[in-house]
Amino acid sequence: MSGNSGGGGCLLWFISFIQMKLRNRKIKKYNQQARGVNIQNDGIAATSLFPSSNYQENVIISGGGKNERLYLCETLIHNIHKSNHPMIILHAANGMLENIVAGQGLGLVVSDRNKMFDAFTSFEFNEIWQAVSETCKSKYDIKPAGRYILQVAYDLLVNRGKRPYFSGFANCPYFKLSDQIDSRQMGGAITQDDADKLNSLLMTGQTELPKIDAFFNDMKTQIDYLSAPDPQAVNATSVLSAIKSNRILCIDIKSSSNQMLLEVIVNSLIVAMNRGYNFSLMIDDIAFVNNEMLKNTICQKSGHNTILVSKDLYALTGGKEDVFATVIAEAEKTVLFSHSSNLSCDKWSKYVGEYDKIDVSHNNTGGWSQSSQWGYASFGGQSEQLKREQKIKPEQINGLSQGEVIIYDNTTNSLIHTVIT
Numbered sequence: 254m255s256g257n258s259g260g261g262g263c264l265l266w267f268i269s270f271i272q273m274k275l276r277n278r279k280i281k282k283y284n285q286q287a288r289g290v291n292i293q294n295d296g297i298a299a300t301s302l303f304p305s306s307n308y309q310e311n312v313i314i315s316g317g318g319k320n321e322r323l324y325l326c327e328t329l330i331h332n333i334h335k336s337n338h339p340m341i342i343l344h345a346a347n348g349m350l351e352n353i354v355a356g357q358g359l360g361l362v363v364s365d366r367n368k369m370f371d372a373f374t375s376f377e378f379n380e381i382w383q384a385v386s387e388t389c390k391s392k393y394d395i396k397p398a399g400r401y402i403l404q405v406a407y408d409l410l411v412n413r414g415k416r417p418y419f420s421g422f423a424n425c426p427y428f429k430l431s432d433q434i435d436s437r438q439m440g441g442a443i444t445q446d447d448a449d450k451l452n453s454l455l456m457t458g459q460t461e462l463p464k465i466d467a468f469f470n471d472m473k474t475q476i477d478y479l480s481a482p483d484p485q486a487v488n489a490t491s492v493l494s495a496i497k498s499n500r501i502l503c504i505d506i507k508s509s510s511n512q513m514l515l516e517v518i519v520n521s522l523i524v525a526m527n528r529g530y531n532f533s534l535m536i537d538d539i540a541f542v543n544n545e546m547l548k549n550t551i552c553q554k555s556g557h558n559t560i561l562v563s564k565d566l567y568a569l570t571g572g573k574e575d576v577f578a579t580v581i582a583e584a585e586k587t588v589l590f591s592h593s594s595n596l597s598c599d600k601w602s603k604y605v606g607e608y609d610k611i612d613v614s615h616n617n618t619g620g621w622s623q624s625s626q627w628g629y630a631s632f633g634g635q636s637e638q639l640k641r642e643q644k645i646k647p648e649q650i651n652g653l654s655q656g657e658v659i660i661y662d663n664t665t666n667s668l669i670h671t672v673i674t
Contacts, residue, residue: 280611290644293671299328302588302660302673308332309533309558310585315566315601317590319349321656322562324673325588326535327353329560330501333533334359339496342503343518344537351503360501361490363479370504371484372419372476372517374491376524378407381417384520385468387546389513393468399461401454405430408451412442418484423473427466430455475513479505492521496532509540519546526555535560542571552579559583567597587661591653598647605645605661605668612640644668 303312303325312329314322330353333340340360344350355362363370373381382403386395403422409430410421426433431452438448473480481489495502506514523546525532534550534557541547551559561580563569570576581587581604592598614636645659645668653659660669 277613280613291667291669293669296672296674297660297669298674299325303328303332303586305332305335307585308336308338309531311558311583312560313566313581313584313587314560314562315587315589316564316592316597316650316653317658318655319347319564321590321673322564323349323353326350326537326560326562329535330354330359334501337499338533339499339530340501340533340535341492341495341518341522342501342535342537343506343515343539344503345506345508345539347505347537350537351505354501354503360503361495362503362505363490364505365478368479369481369487369489370476370479371481371489371491372472372521373417373422374419374484374489375494375497376417376491378404378417380493380524381407381422383524384517385465387520388468388472388516393464395464395468396461398458399465401458402427402430402462402465403458405434405451405454405458409433409437412437416485418489420480420482420484423469423480425469427462427469430462472513472517475511476517478507492518493525496525496530506539509544512544515539515544516546519544519550522550522557526557529556531556533558533560535562537562538564538569540569540571542569542573542576548576552576552583565592565594565597567600568594572596585662585664587663589650589653589659589661591655591657592650595647595651598650601650601659602643602645602647605643605659607641607643609639610642612638612642645670 303310308329314325330340330342342350342354342360351362351364354360355367361367361369372384376384382400385403386397386399406422406425406427407417410417410425415421434443434448434451434455437443438445443451481487490500490502492502492504504518506518509515522532522534536547536551536559539547541551551561561569561584566580567577570580577600587604589601592601650659656672656674658669658671658673660671661667662669
């Protein structure tokens with residue numbers, strides 16, 4: 254009798270064991286589906302990650318080594334080039350990025366080794382005034398009357414048969430403009446009426462003359478390393494002229510601290526947007542959190558797409574949660590390599606999101622029951638309950654090996670863990 258009881262107990266235990274195994278298999282499958290991470294062990298090619306048909310996506314590439322990031326940048330730049338789409342690339346002394354653009358004939362590089370930049374090429378007068386009055390506005394505080402000083406300089410340049418390049422304004426003797434007007438009138442280049450008009454403009458803007466002079470002196474000092482001394486001779490380019498002609502222009506700004514250069518470039522981008530041009534903007538490891546104009550251009554929705562590349566994007570935002578949240582929300586595609594900062598890993602982990610995981614713990618209590626819904630239950634010596642858990646844990650981001658990435662596609666809400674091939 255006792256033997257039969259023992260056999261029945263073993264059978265019940267075995268049935269319970271099988272049921273538990275089947276249940277745990279279902280739980281594992283549920284957790285995998287709820288987590289939503291597609292693990293692709295065979296890897297993904299950069300051209301599959303960034304197909305040429307999607308060349309106007311907002312993209313974030315953060316973490317890893319410079320070579321890892323450049324490998325993806327190269328594919329993106331090729332896509333832009335094939336699509337005959339304009340792109341402005343801003344970087345700080347990234348010679349390898351310049352080699353991709355210039356070495357492969359994909360676009361033009363301006364730097365201290367190739368001084369072919371002129372900030373005002375293709376600008377109308379109103380746009381030149383906008384760039385001057387809005388660049389480092391709080392520092393120079395150029396009032397609307399300063400427009401008249403700029404108008405005098407512009408008219409004298411045009412009268413001399415010169416195009417209004419930046420170099421013409423930068424080298425203008427602002428405190429001797431009255432002498433310039435008299436000289437042109439005495440030489441018969443302008444009429445007395447023209448001279449009177451210019452002198453009237455000069456008088457109206459007189460209070461802003463020192464600011465205009467200081468602005469151009471400072472700007473010339475900061476961007477002299479890439480500005481063309483004779484723009485016409487070298488067919489110099491500007492941000493606007495590159496966008497108009499669907500070119501890729503790669504600009505070495507040397508340092509994120511070059512505030513005036515950055516702001517005059519951003520003003521050029523604003524002019525292009527106001528004219529209705531579409532373009533791509535790639536920013537390679539340049540801190541933008543303290544540059545309001547650049548930050549606003551990155552964050553605002555407009556006719557351009559932005560590609561942000563950095564060894565640590567969260568650090569690049571200065572740890573400002575609102576900026577970080579706005580920037581990542583605009584990205585169609587985010588590619589995360591390994592990050593060394595625990596704080597950054599935590600922020601990216603939270604960005605990727607959480608899911609409801611069925612957490613299983615075992616106990617030695619006898620008996621069992623089950624719930625028809627996923628939630629708290631006790632089943633054959635194990636307890637289960639729903640637990641919020643991160644889809645990608647911070648330590649997983651920190652521990653990614655070379656070439657290994659987490660890819661989040663915001664348009665499809667898909668999450669991939671794979672290797673770039």
